[in-house]
Amino acid sequence: MASSSSASLLAPLSSCPRSWKHHVFPTFHGADVRTNFLSHIIKELKSKAIDLFVDDDMERSKLIGPELVEAIRGSRIAIVLLSRNYASSTWCLNELVEIIKCREGFGQTVMPLFYEVDPTDVKKQTGDFGKVFRKTRKGKASEDIQRWKCALTEVAQITGYHSTNWKSEAEMIEDIVTDVSNKLNLSAPSSDFVSLVGMESKMKEMRRLLQLDSNEVRKIGIWGPPGIGKTTIARSLFNRHSQDFQLSVFIDNIKTKYAIPASSDDYSVKLYLQRQLMSQLTNETCISISHLGVVKDRLKDKKVLVVLDDVDHLVQLEAMAKETYWFGPGSRIIITTQDQRVLKASGINHIYKVNLPSxxxxxxxxxxxxxxxxxxxxxxxxxxxxxxxxxxxxxxxxxxxxxxxxxxxxxxxxxxxxxxxxxxxxxxGEIASILKFSYDSLNDEDKILFLYIACFFSGERFNMVERCLEKCFKDVRQGLRVLYEKSLISADSIWIKMPKLLVRLGRQIVRKESVSEPGKRQFLNDANDIGEVLSDDKAASFEIGIFIAVLERTFERLSNLQFIRILGRGVNPLSMNYVSQKLKVLIWPMFPMSCFPPRFNPEFLVVLHMTNSSREKLWEENKLLKVRGFSGQHQLGIYYTSQPLRLLFVEKLSCESLERLDLSFRNPDIRINFRNCFKLNEEARDLIIHTPTNQYAVFPAEEVPMCFTYRSSGSSLTLKLNQMPLGKSTKFKACIIFASNALTACYKPVKGISPGHLYTFEVEVETEDVTSNELVFEFEYELESYNSRRWKIVIKECGILPLLEPSDKEI
Incomplete structure (x- = not known):
């Protein structure tokens, strides 16, 4: 008998169905509860369209057969009605063993009901319940007894219902049935997010972060700008996987629902937030939280899924999910936020950054x-x-x-x-209200920086924005970092971008500064508003302007204008004679004149960008152009008369006719791009290479210049240390030349990679711990193509030039 019992109870769980056949499987001792307490529960459950497995027609014996095993495994919830004589039936005990096995094997929900019996007596098999169990175990196989004891101990530790806690059975039954209904609703398969564009790929990426098969407790952040779909991703995950956890809760819109008052103390806030978490997690509306150890005490052995949606303060995380050891093995805590700093401060390393769709x-x-x-x-x-x-x-x-x-x-x-x-x-106004909440959370200086980017600088280079605004803010780089961490801009080492709706929000905020008098606003972007201002005789104070059409003397009274973008062909180029000396940025594609008008000579220019222009030279006469940042394109040609052009902060200068240079500067760190400047003479090329502040440079070259002390074919170069003295660290100017067939494996041209050009950059080697008598330089360049394949670019030649320390130069 023991062996057949064991065979039945140890059937592999891999055969367990995932599509549930029944809502509820009840296990009970019929003589104790069938005609009273249980009958009322069954009636209430059926009244709520909850399907139960009923075994009235089954012939009970000491064993549970395949039909009953299938019924247990095919039920979403198992109700274990533990009464005084429950342990008198080996049938009931074997059902319980199978139920516990299903709970552990595939997350079946188990709800114990302690009917006139103490949970401690069930757990330790003591009291009247223990007497009944000891009688049942007589003569039974030791392995069966051990299984029954383990199952009773396990079920007694699951949060359940105790009949002594209710004033009446009617109230208890009502609460039980409501709880069952809610659990079924939460676990019902959802198709709400199936049709959402791109959701399946996001779920695949999220599951890699979640590692649901692991028993570690893991906290995962979902980070991105407002309105990008963080909550939708979290809900989709919750709907798909909440049934795999003992307890689960989705606390939505924390930023708004549980906003942190400015004058509140942290302890009170944490108690309040813990009460909300435990109330929703356990479905106890009047739960009492007297200290901050309750969450850990109640959940440390529970496998839980907690989603904290739209968190914006660290105290919210510290209250509800500060430590992973608060939760049982296999638990997952998912936090959605637009503020990366909250995740970092909480030590969360598993972060999914939600990007804009294609x-x-x-x-x-x-x-x-x-x-x-x-x-x-x-x-x-x-x-x-x-x-x-x-x-x-x-x-x-x-x-x-x-x-x-x-x-x-x-x-x-x-x-x-x-x-x-x-x-x-x-x-x-739904979009505006959601997005503006994020803008309002910024301090005053960061709000202004947000407006600068929304009105002019979205899509521009990071270093250009930093230089243009460095005098306007205490620390523009820190401000940009704040906007990035709060997901209001995206930024890499080159570009700053802002989602189009946030751009429109910023411009709408500026417009509301003065709806009826546009000239009083700080920035103007709309052509109609600019036209209205320019047709008025009053002086205007705006800094930013995007112009479509202006007359020659239009800019004369715009004394504060610093950032200009010209669109279209209706702007008189002679108007540049009257532009403010404060001008920092001039972006004018298709500039129609062959040179600047004579009175245009800005002192504070940072960016001059004139793509596809007709210019052939800067001015008719010789002038020094002081440009802190320069950006241009292939069509821009510069010719010289008696003096070479001095450029004080060259970023990109593609000029086919450029021959000579005078880089007369030493302090600023620069990056020089002379791509396609094939007429550069040898003196100019040597000057570029030896410029000490030159971080990076590009210019045409078919071979490594002789001024590089060490040269080699291919991508590897060895330097003998006995050929030069070494300090603790040594700097080198390095260079590479791509082969002419370097990109033949790719399907389309790659921006920024030009065969037949020399690329120079600095390399610093820490030599303090070097034990070999030689240094080996290996150069490698990879790129990712449009189809996500990685390509290694072929390097034709490389070179190394040791850079002497200042003391060495003086000697």
Whole structure:
């Protein structure tokens, strides 16, 4: 008998169904509860459309057969009704063993009901319950007895219902049935997020971070700008995986619902937040939290899934999920936030950065909300593309709200709605209210920096923005870091970008500074507003302007104008004679004159960007152009008369006709790009190489110049240490030349990689711990192509030039 019992109970769990056959499986001792307490529970459960496995027609024996095992494994919830004589039945005990096995094997929910019996007596098999068990175990196989004891101990430690805690059985039954219903609702398979564009790929990436098969307790951050879909990703994860945990909770919109009062003390805030967590996690509305150890005490042995959505203060995390040891093995804590600093301060290393969707995905998202399909309806393609591209950008919140706004509209309705939406983020203000919450959380200086980027600098180079605004802020780099960590901009080492809807928010905020008098605003972006200001005789104080058409003397009274972008061909180029001496940035594609007008000579210029212009020289006469940052394109040519051009902060200068240089500076660290300047003479090339502040340079060259002390073919070079003295560290100027066929393996040209050009850069070697008598330099360059394949670029030659320390130079 023992062997057959063991065979039945130890059937492999791999055969357990994942599509549930029953909602609830009840295990009970019939003589104790069938006609009273249990009958009422069954009636209430059925009244709420909850399906139970009923074994009335089964012939009970000492063993549970395959049909019963299948019923247990096919039930989402197992109710264990523990009464005084429950342990008198080996049938009940064997059912319990199978239930505990299913709980541990695939997360079946187990709800113990202690009916007129103490949980401690069940756990330790003592009292009246223990007497019954000891009688049952007589003559049974020791392995069966041990299994029963383990199952009773395990079930007694699961949070359940104790009949002595309720005034009446009716109230207890009502609470039990409500709890069962809620658990079933939470565990019901969801298709809410199945059709969302790009969600499956996000789930795949998130599961790699979650490591759900691991028993470690792991905290995971989901980080990104407001409206990008962090909450949606977290909800999708929760819906898919909450049933695999003993307890689970999704606490949404913490930033708004549980905002931290400025005058509150941390301890009170933490007690309050812990009470919210435990109340929602255990479904106890009147739970009492007297100290901060309650979470750890209640959850340290529970496998839980906790989602803390939209966290914006560290104290929120410290209250609800400070330490991983507060939770049982296998627990997962997911935090969504737009503030990276909260995650870093909490020591969370597993972070999923939510990026904007691609253009194609963004259009599909918009169409799903506007047309209930992933592509525009007939006749709406141009309108849908215009709204998506010009008004919304790629932010999912905007795509959802704007798409829903247009749902069911005719083409004429769309056309009539567009002009108003160009000035307002959305019809009902939903987008603006969500995004502005993030702007309002900034301090005053960071708010101003946000507006600078929204109105002018989104899409510009990081170092250009830093130099342009360094005099306007105490620490512009720190301000940019704050905006990045709060997900209001994206930034790499080169570019700063802001989502289009945040750009529109910033410009809308500036517009509201003075709706009726545009000239009083700090920045102007709209052509109509600029036209109104320029037609007025009053002086205007704005710093930023984007111009489409102006007359010759238009800029004369705009004394504070520092940042200019010219669009179109309606601006008189002679107007540059009257531009403010404060000018820092001039961006004018297709500048129509062959040279600057004579009175244009800015003293504080940082960026001069004139792509596709007609310029052939700077001025008719010789002048020194002081440019702190210079950006240009292939068509820009500079010719010289008697004096060479001095450039005081060259960033990029592609001039096919450039021959001579005078880099007369020593202090600023510079990066020089002379790509395609094939006429550079040898003196100019040597000057570029030997410029001590030159961090990086590019210019045409077919071979490594002789001034490099050590040269080699290929990508490797060995330097004998006995050939030169070494300090604790030694700096070198290094160079590489790409082979002419370096990019033949790629399917399209790669920006920034030019065969037939010399690339120079500095290398510092820590030589203090070097034990060999030689240094080996290995140069390697890889890039990732459009199809995510990595390509190694072929290096034709390389070179090394030791850089002497100042003391060595003096000697």
């Amino acid at each position: 253009n194609d995905e963004a259009l599909q998202m918009f169409c799903m909300y506007a047309f209930d399909q992933k592509y525009p309806k007939d006749g709406f393609k141009e309108l849908a593309c215009e709204v998506r591209r010009r008004l919304v950008g790629e932010l999912p919140l905007g795509l959802k709200v704007m798409g829903s706004n247009f749902q069911g509209m005719s083409e004429q309705d769309w056309t009539e709605a567009l002009p108003r939406l160009r000035f307002h983020l959305d019809r009902d």
